[in-house]
Amino acid sequence: FSSFGKYISPINIVKFQQRIDETDQDKYVKKLTTKAYLLLFLHAQLQQREGLRAIADDVLSKKFQRALGLSSISPA
Structure with a gap:
């Protein structure tokens, strides 16, 4: 997934996270945050x-979970 890091490096993650925080997008999220969702679907694409x-x-x-910032996730 190291090449994946090269693809996402142009994304200003700090600014992205600020916008998420300002709009309370992840207010009730437990695991799959907006940032993780974005990274997951960018990787899929x-x-x-x-x-x-x-x-x-x-x-x-597990390696990909760490790259997404997920502490744990189940198949369900």
Whole structure:
């Protein structure tokens, strides 16, 4: 996923997080934050994943969970 970091480096994560905080988008979120959701679907697009099952399989990787900032997530 190191090449993934190169693709997302142009995104101003600090500014993005400020906008999320200003609008309380993640007020009731427990795990899949707006930032993690954005990164997850950017990765899916870059990897040309065919559907949600393939995306879910990616998320089960502990290394990818760390890259997304997820502490833990279940297959459900």
